[in-house]
Amino acid sequence: MIVIGVAGLRAAGKSIANEVAKEFGVNSVEMRSIVVDMMKEKRIAVTNRSLREFADELRKKEGYDVVARKVIEKIKKMNEKALVVNGIRGYEELKRFREAFGDKFILIGVFAPQKMRFERVIKRNLPEDPKSWEEFVWADEKELGWGTADSFAFSDHIIVNAETKEEMREEVQKLLKKLLAKG
Numbered sequence: 001m002i003v004i005g006v007a008g009l010r011a012a013g014k015s016i017a018n019e020v021a022k023e024f025g026v027n028s029v030e031m032r033s034i035v036v037d038m039m040k041e042k043r044i045a046v047t048n049r050s051l052r053e054f055a056d057e058l059r060k061k062e063g064y065d066v067v068a069r070k071v072i073e074k075i076k077k078m079n080e081k082a083l084v085v086n087g088i089r090g091y092e093e094l095k096r097f098r099e100a101f102g103d104k105f106i107l108i109g110v111f112a113p114q115k116m117r118f119e120r121v122i123k124r125n126l127p128e129d130p131k132s133w134e135e136f137v138w139a140d141e142k143e144l145g146w147g148t149a150d151s152f153a154f155s156d157h158i159i160v161n162a163e164t165k166e167e168m169r170e171e172v173q174k175l176l177k178k179l180l181a182k183g
Contacts, residue, residue, distance in 0.1 A: 001075075001080055001081060001082065001083060001101070001104060002081070002082045002083075002104050002105075002106070002179065002180070002182075003075065003082075003083050003084075003085060003097065003101045003104060003105045003106070004017075004021070004026075004082065004083070004084045004085070004105075004106050004107075004108060004176070004179060005084075005085045005088045005094070005097055005105060005106065005107040005108065006018075006084060006085065006086045006087065006088065006107075006108050006110060007087075007088040007089070007094075007107060007108070007109050007110065007148065007151040007152065007155065008109060008110035008111060008112075008148075009112075009114075009117060009140055009143060009144075009148060010117060010121060010129070010136075010139060010140070010143070011112065011116075011117035011118070011120040011121045011124070012110045012111055012112040012117055012161055013110045013112055013159070013161035013168050014086050014087060014110050015086070016161070016165065016168050016169055016172055017084060017086065017108065017110065017172050017176075018030075018084060018086050019169070020169055020172040020173055020176060021084040021172075021176060023173075024082075024176055024177075024180060026080075026082045026083065026084055026176070026180070027078075027080055027083055027084070028083065028084035028085070028086050029071055029074060029075060029083065029084070029085050029086070030086050030087055031067050031068070031071055031085065031086060031087035031088060031089065031093075032051070032087050034067050034070045034071060034074075035051065035054060035055045035058065035067060036051070038054070038058070039051070039054050046127070046128050047127070047128055048128050048129060048130045048131075048135060048139055049135070049138075051128055052139055052142045052143070055067070055146075056142060056145075056146070059146060063092065064090055064091075064092035064093070064146060064147065065092040065093050065095065065096040067089070067093060068088070068092070068093035068094075068096040068097055069096060071085060072096065072097065072100045075100075076100075082180055085097070088107065088151055089143060089146045089147070089148050089151070090146040090147030090148055090150060090151060091147045091150035091151060091154065092147065093147075093151070094107060094150075094151050094154055106156045106157070106179055107151065107154065107155045107156050107157075108155060108156070108157045108158070108159060108175065109151065109152040109155030109157070109158045109159070110158075110159050110161055111152065111158060111159070111160050111161065111162075112160070112161040112162055113162055114137075114140065116162060117136075118133060118136045121136060157175055159171050159172065159175065
């Protein structure tokens with residue numbers, strides 16, 4: 001199985017990679033869904049702040065690779081030829097995926113400028129998204145504290161998503177064609 005990890009801050013364009021992967025018949029697993037499910041089990045409301053604070057505490061208690069370990073357990077029970085793992089947040093998670101899947105793991109870093117990402121967040125208006133610039137910056141800083149930027153340093157491919165959604169889709173399509181042909 002080829003496992004394609006996608007790293008990037010909120011609203012960088014990671015979900016576009018998921019959409020394109022589905023068009024190629026490749027399923028995806030969301031890292032954040034593990035955290036959200038844990039919060040729901042504990043009856044904790046999911047907001048921008050509660051999600052990041054819960055994830056922060058979880059990482060401090062169980063290690064910065066805790067979400068990756070749980071996702072890897074889930075993946076190993078799946079029967080897929082290829083899979084996208086969306087939302088890798090740090091170097092410890094990246095190391096865990098590389099240990100689990102070796103050269104069958106490829107990391108794509110997705111980057112978009114901060115102000116552009118904030119505009120996207122305000123436009124999409126998800127319940128757990130920040131509603132102010134200050135809250136947005138706080139969330140970025142929290143995720144950067146988990147080592148999100150470190151994962152970019154070790155990415156196998158970088159996509160800059162600073163133009164239109166269509167251009168981003170085209171970049172992802174080209175890259176996935178290439179990666180899936182090798183896999």
